[in-house]
Amino acid sequence: MIRARINNVRHETPSVNTLTFTWDHAVQPGQFAMLWMPGYGEIPMSFSSTGKEKAFTVKNYGLTSSKVLELVDGDYIYFRGPYGRGYTERKGRSLIIGGGSGMASLRPLINDDSYGIVSAKTRSELLFRHMFHEASLMVATDDGSEGVKGFPVDILKDMDISPFKNIYICGPEMMIFSIVKYLADKRPEAEASLERSMKCGIGVCDSCSVSGFQLCRDGPVFSVGEIANMKEYGHEKLSFSGRRVPVT
Amino acid sequence: MIRARINNVRHETPSVNTLTFTWDHAVQPGQFAMLWMPGYGEIPMSFSSTGKEKAFTVKNYGLTSSKVLELVDGDYIYFRGPYGRGYTERKGRSLIIGGGSGMASLRPLINDDSYGIVSAKTRSELLFRHMFHEASLMVATDDGSEGVKGFPVDILKDMDISPFKNIYICGPEMMIFSIVKYLADKRPEAEASLERSMKCGIGVCDSCSVSGFQLCRDGPVFSVGEIANMKEYGHEKLSFSGRRVPVT
Amino acid sequence: MVNIERNLCGIRLENPFLLASGILDENGYTMKKVMEDGAAGVVTKSISKEEKTGYKTPVVVELEGAMINAIGLSNPGIDAFGEEMKLAIKCGKPVIGSIFGSLPDDFRAVAIKMEEFGASAIELNLSCPHVVGVGLEVGSDPVLVRAIIREVKGSVKIPVFAKLSPNLSNPGEIANAALDSDGFTLINTVRAMAIDPHARRPVLSNAYGGLSGPAIKYIGLRMVHEIYRETGRPIMGVGGISSALDAVEYMMAGSAAVQVGTAVGMHGRKIFKELTLQLTEFMKEEGIASLDEIVGIAVKK
Amino acid sequence: MVNIERNLCGIRLENPFLLASGILDENGYTMKKVMEDGAAGVVTKSISKEEKTGYKTPVVVELEGAMINAIGLSNPGIDAFGEEMKLAIKCGKPVIGSIFGSLPDDFRAVAIKMEEFGASAIELNLSCPHVVGVGLEVGSDPVLVRAIIREVKGSVKIPVFAKLSPNLSNPGEIANAALDSDGFTLINTVRAMAIDPHARRPVLSNAYGGLSGPAIKYIGLRMVHEIYRETGRPIMGVGGISSALDAVEYMMAGSAAVQVGTAVGMHGRKIFKELTLQLTEFMKEEGIASLDEIVGIAVKK
Ligand SMILES: Cc1cc2nc3c(=O)[nH]c(=O)nc-3n(C[C@H](O)[C@H](O)[C@H](O)COP(=O)(O)OP(=O)(O)OC[C@H]3O[C@@H](n4cnc5c(N)ncnc54)[C@H](O)[C@@H]3O)c2cc1C
Numbered sequence A, B: 001m002i003r004a005r006i007n008n009v010r011h012e013t014p015s016v017n018t019l020t021f022t023w024d025h026a027v028q029p030g031q032f033a034m035l036w037m038p039g040y041g042e043i044p045m046s047f048s049s050t051g052k053e054k055a056f057t058v059k060n061y062g063l064t065s066s067k068v069l070e071l072v073d074g075d076y077i078y079f080r081g082p083y084g085r086g087y088t089e090r091k092g093r094s095l096i097i098g099g100g101s102g103m104a105s106l107r108p109l110i111n112d113d114s115y116g117i118v119s120a121k122t123r124s125e126l127l128f129r130h131m132f133h134e135a136s137l138m139v140a141t142d143d144g145s146e147g148v149k150g151f152p153v154d155i156l157k158d159m160d161i162s163p164f165k166n167i168y169i170c171g172p173e174m175m176i177f178s179i180v181k182y183l184a185d186k187r188p189e190a191e192a193s194l195e196r197s198m199k200c201g202i203g204v205c206d207s208c209s210v211s212g213f214q215l216c217r218d219g220p221v222f223s224v225g226e227i228a229n230m231k232e233y234g235h236e237k238l239s240f241s242g243r244r245v246p247v248t
Numbered sequence C, D: 001m002v003n004i005e006r007n008l009c010g011i012r013l014e015n016p017f018l019l020a021s022g023i024l025d026e027n028g029y030t031m032k033k034v035m036e037d038g039a040a041g042v043v044t045k046s047i048s049k050e051e052k053t054g055y056k057t058p059v060v061v062e063l064e065g066a067m068i069n070a071i072g073l074s075n076p077g078i079d080a081f082g083e084e085m086k087l088a089i090k091c092g093k094p095v096i097g098s099i100f101g102s103l104p105d106d107f108r109a110v111a112i113k114m115e116e117f118g119a120s121a122i123e124l125n126l127s128c129p130h131v132v133g134v135g136l137e138v139g140s141d142p143v144l145v146r147a148i149i150r151e152v153k154g155s156v157k158i159p160v161f162a163k164l165s166p167n168l169s170n171p172g173e174i175a176n177a178a179l180d181s182d183g184f185t186l187i188n189t190v191r192a193m194a195i196d197p198h199a200r201r202p203v204l205s206n207a208y209g210g211l212s213g214p215a216i217k218y219i220g221l222r223m224v225h226e227i228y229r230e231t232g233r234p235i236m237g238v239g240g241i242s243s244a245l246d247a248v249e250y251m252m253a254g255s256a257a258v259q260v261g262t263a264v265g266m267h268g269r270k271i272f273k274e275l276t277l278q279l280t281e282f283m284k285e286e287g288i289a290s291l292d293e294i295v296g297i298a299v300k301k
């Protein structure tokens, strides 16, 4: 288990903090760690910064993540990793499509030539919007409190995507699924980072598998073309005990 | 366990064979291996050649070594190693003093500028004598069948050892012991390779220890100065079961 | 040409490498994929009568050349597992159903369903080292072991393998109690734990778990050798296999076939193809035409 | 300043690191040297009433991060061992006498002599995994374990430690049978074997031996944790310790002191000085003043 001391805790939104720490290890954008809160649990967490100073950007979902949100400067964090296959980084203009905490894994990809479609339930939860030039940012919210009321795919459908050399996507399953369906024949090389419940992170427990692929090892980043061929994605997944349930 | 195929078996004396084999691994003169004869036993064996083609030179002492003597070209040998600390190689004229199969470990040190005192029970058992220029060779035999009737130390006592930059010694305990006593205050940096029964070869079983030093790890090569301080050497050793017995 | 096929109590295996229970075998799609990627067959995750949630995370500790897991036998229960079996069996290769429980009745009920679902054999998990009331606690009691095997053998036609633990004072006694089975799977994980010296506490939420991977290979070899010598029965060897040489050693100790678990995590699903290639290479070099020539050879000597 | 001294049932240790039984402790000169080189004390090779030859070579298999040994409990018998004890004790640090046998009477006779020779404590080897009729065969029988410990405790005044095996179905039961002892040593080696795939046979002349070194660390930690939780008694932890962090983990699991075996072979006698330095460093960084603060801390949590 790696231990690191938190340099800084930054409140990004009412429910999201970024913890920065120094860890001298190569990490690709899109890779993740298993973050351990001793006495609570261990959860997968993308690196939201991959320079010499690393970061996790954590949303308060439940049991373990709520404990992470209680950490302050100088506290220790425990994790193992980095795991998985990250995004393919290519030169050129990029379109970054993120929903909710999904923006965390996309953050290391944002640069001066990036356009963003950032979405969330409501305007206060829009993450990392200020990292884009104002003119390069489009926003969608579920409640319409800012930008388009609706989903990123609605914005995408109205856009000319031909200027973008790269398209990177991360967010809730149904958000990604709708975008994959739309892009499958147009931009099969676009990439999305998928999320499923993860117990081991190292390709043995099968809890993160989609159509035979282990997200923790083969992914979490896949091309849109690959995802379009995964029969289970967007339809079914296994519960914590392994029961097949529909994805909603 | 390393396995190698024997390139060539050479009969050196009526009781000694040299087995050559190709093994691409760095070995220092004086280091040894544990040679395994499946179904029989495992015995320590010096490398008698340390180039790309390696060799063991084996004397028929008993159970295991007699089986080694039955091996022919193309057979396999099994060993682990290299183990131990070898001789310090320094430029300049060297005096090489070997008794019986002790010549095996000294062989890689022999070069054009080497003088030898080679000893054995009888003339037919003199090992590697032909590797020295005739004028650089002195011989001692127990039975006087060639050279001086007596021990290497007798020859040494009559010699001017000042021209020798290096003195290397290997042979039976009492032979080395007598030389160590003679050289202790004259040439404490001279080196001898010691022999004791070895079970593990890796510094755990204590069967090869002399005055607290493990021959298999700290040795088998020690300086004469070091050996002169080993109270046990030349006096006492432990039997296979660990019983303290006198050295004869 | 060398022949790497195996016949395991009538089950044809195209190579000796099966996926071990508990690794990538909860989801039917995954099992199918592992077989497509080269495994001769799979053993399912251990399934019980009722759904079981398992332990909270952390459920694994990743170590140098080993891992410790305490998944806690989470499974959806035998009825829900039928769907996964259907998906897996589509591949056409043998799927062995691993099952667990506390009493002979539980085992029987689950075994019957597994056979209905199309399992080629049953593997009785008598050896999980870290869940109370099942696994090793069952598998170290010779009377219970005998009763479970009688009950299951009396209810299904497919072969039944008893998977035993290395955490036994007297493995021979348990093996003898299990002689009504068709063969053995050896070994399950070794009871172990990891402590984080900085956090000053056990890492696994359950504290104790099972050690697997290369660190346990020599324990598994010993147990296969011991039980093969004692019983002569067909054995699926498992524990720390990550190369064809490891598998060869397991076969020489008496394994008719082998299973691979942790190494699939360490090297990915592609390990099955690599193992098959390495094994073919080894047999050519050593002049071995069929694996029957080497199974148990280190026991006779 | 940090305090790394230990008090083990009244025996003062200048640091927590002892030499484990069977490693560099057959010859009195060697034991003395190991203590001069930094060990807080040594446990002798296991000694019996009569001389014992042990097994033919090969008696060890060297592995990646582990070894297997089957020395076969060779020893000169207790009477001849007096000379070695005399040499070792000159160092002034504690020498713990390890003894073995088949019956309570054997153990008593050897323990009395060990005390006469000046041993600071007795360690009962109830756990060697590869010699018939002694070791594990004795140490897995709770009735015999109880009788041996009663007999020895009734005959010597120095503390008595029971060294148990990890190869037990139910370690708790044996630990409870051993409660008349002053404490435990955990763990002995794990029964294992190696096969050479080219020679097609077991490597050790005895086929089976005991696995030691880093590969068994997590098995040892688990057993220390289990038995400390069950009994609260002083424990000497041993098994795969090769760094101060390993030792810290063992102490957090409940070890009052630790022993180092295989790592002395892997790193040389100098490891004792290194361990002491590393430990002092760790304690400074973590703000630990005395080791009492951490012994058993991972059990309470
Ligand atoms: C590869 C990967 C990378 C990730 N990176 C990040 C990251 O950078 N930042 C981040 O905040 N999260 C990230 N996540 C998600 C994160 O792991 C989960 O939020 C976390 O596991 C929740 O654990 P918990 O114990 O706090 O919640 P739990 O108590 O386990 O869950 C509470 C409730 O929230 C629901 N829930 C849990 N996770 C999610 C989710 N991801 N989306 C929607 N509902 C959910 C549960 O179903 C449950 O109903 C990542 C996940 C994966 C697989």
Ligand SMILES: Cc1cc2nc3c(=O)[nH]c(=O)nc-3n(C[C@H](O)[C@H](O)[C@H](O)COP(=O)(O)OP(=O)(O)OC[C@H]3O[C@@H](n4cnc5c(N)ncnc54)[C@H](O)[C@@H]3O)c2cc1C
Binding pocket: B032, B041, B043, B044, B045, B046, B047, B048, B056, B057, B058, B059, B060, B061, B062, B063, B064, B065, B066, B101, B104, B105, B172, B194, B195, B196, B197, B198, B220
């Ligand atoms: C570091 C080291 C390097 C060695 N290098 C070589 C080498 O290069 N070539 C070589 O031939 N030998 C070498 N030896 C010696 C060799 O290991 C022994 O000859 C061998 O162990 C004998 O085993 P065995 O089973 O054949 O004889 P055993 O059956 O064990 O012994 C038969 C009889 O011979 C006696 N005996 C055994 N070894 C010796 C010995 N060395 N000297 C005198 N009497 C002995 C025994 O006491 C016994 O009475 C080396 C030994 C050491 C420690």
Ligand SMILES: Cc1cc2nc3c(=O)[nH]c(=O)nc-3n(C[C@H](O)[C@H](O)[C@H](O)COP(=O)(O)O)c2cc1C
Binding pocket: A204, A205, C020, C021, C022, C023, C045, C046, C067, C069, C071, C073, C098, C125, C128, C163, C187, C188, C189, C211, C212, C213, C214, C216, C238, C239, C240, C241, C259, C260, C261, C262, C263
């Ligand atoms: C994550 C994980 C889960 C496991 N689950 C089960 C299980 O459900 N049933 C079972 O019989 N064995 C289970 N095992 C044990 C393996 O089947 C196998 O016996 C053991 O891991 C040794 O093999 P390996 O070293 O190749 O992994 C599990 C092992 C691991 C690593």
Ligand SMILES: Cc1cc2nc3c(=O)[nH]c(=O)nc-3n(C[C@H](O)[C@H](O)[C@H](O)COP(=O)(O)O)c2cc1C
Binding pocket: B204, B205, D020, D021, D022, D023, D045, D046, D067, D069, D071, D073, D098, D125, D128, D163, D187, D188, D189, D211, D212, D213, D214, D216, D238, D239, D240, D241, D259, D260, D261, D262, D263
């Ligand atoms: C070569 C060797 C010989 C051993 N002999 C004994 C012995 O005589 N008595 C005993 O109680 N334990 C013996 N052991 C076991 C060790 O004392 C120790 O319990 C075990 O090796 C685990 O510790 P380690 O991993 O630090 O080596 C021996 C171990 C080795 C490697």
Ligand code: FES
Binding pocket: A197, A198, A199, A200, A201, A202, A203, A204, A205, A206, A207, A208, A209, A214, A215, A216, A217
């Ligand atoms: S999280 Fe276990 S296989 Fe991916």
Ligand code: FES
Binding pocket: B197, B198, B199, B200, B201, B202, B203, B204, B205, B206, B207, B208, B209, B214, B215, B216, B217
């Ligand atoms: S041969 Fe075992 S310590 Fe040297």
